[in-house]
Amino acid sequence: MAMKILASILIAYLLGSIPTGLWIGKYFYHKNLRDYGSGNTGTTNTFRILGPKAGILTLVIDILKGTLATLIPIWLGITDISPLFFGVFAVLGHTFPVFAQFKGGKAVATSAGVMLGFAPLYLIFLLIVFGVTLFLTSMISMSSVIAALVAVLTMLIFPSFHFLLPDYDLLFSLLVLVLAGIIIVRHRDNLTRIKNKTENLVPFGLNLTKQKPK
Template sequence: MISVYSVLVLILAYLFGSIPTAVWVGQAFYGIDVREYGSGNAGATNTFRVLGKQAGIPVMLIDILKGWTATNLAYLLSVTAIGSHHTAAFINYQLALGIAAVMGHLFPVFAGFRGGKGVATLFGMILAIHLQASLLCVGVFILVLLTTKYVSLSSIMAGFTYSIGVTFVFPVYIKSVIIYSMCICVLILVTHQKNIERLLKGKESKVNLFKSKLA
């Protein structure tokens, strides 16, 4: 049974996700809105592109923390409310909280509902739910990034790796986690549609994480 308290925690998770880190950092320290430059997204990747690593690294870490914190808000509820820790009911509620945070990042109430693509926040979510599969994603992301310098391609490959990880490498027996891992693949493909088009045309920009591109 869904209680009013559990709904309020879901709203809190959305608000955590809605913190527009890239927008606030850009405006507070550089006097610009990163959504007006680069890819036009309010995320860590575009922050790296526009402002460089000094802004990109904090934005990325905070966006990851948003997803991790929101997902772990499940621990605020009593065991009798959602079941004991690591049970299907508990994991399902964590998934709901993580999804709320990702939706907050995509459509942030604090930034006119114009957010980023949610990859860093999504990573924070899966980090809270399945550590081993998440670390596998990190390995694949870094490998693809170092090889191609395409952050978009790295994100897509990492998303598919998570689904493979929870299904075959570190199998879980909670169906909702497996289903959600497949949904992650779809979400990343949808949010990176333009990137995929540019990749196929050879027009996707490569990212130098150690150099600012802001003129």
């Protein structure tokens, strides 16, 4: 069993380490995403620099990395450790990828994939929060941070009402805190730009905070 656990951790990290946007840009568009836009290799910058086809493909693969990392230990028969534990290693791989000099994305899509594998209805709720915030603010960064904060609050509240999360789970709570923390920390620069009213916007929504990107 110990070997299965170690193998699952390694697989999860290596899955997370696949720098989807970076590789798609290099091999299909002959562009290094680090030289364009925000310099980030995640979904948002891929959409912005390479277009919707590359952006959607990056989003799907980055989500699946988290989902597979969560499901593989279940398939291997590991039942005494929460699958979320292994999902965190996929998020760490996405954030600090061994295949891309440990400089990765901001963990949103892969964190969503982890939730998809463990609590799909709860993920749908968080996606609704993300979508509403995106429409109101026109900012993917703000939407990601708000969804992370809502995840922290609701994992404390929802089990009391047996809504979406039926019971309190200490490990689940700790892992949600870890994932939310990674997302928020990885958006430090975005939060500074939001404060300065210069954050990048998507081409729709209300832009309620009146950002004016340079």
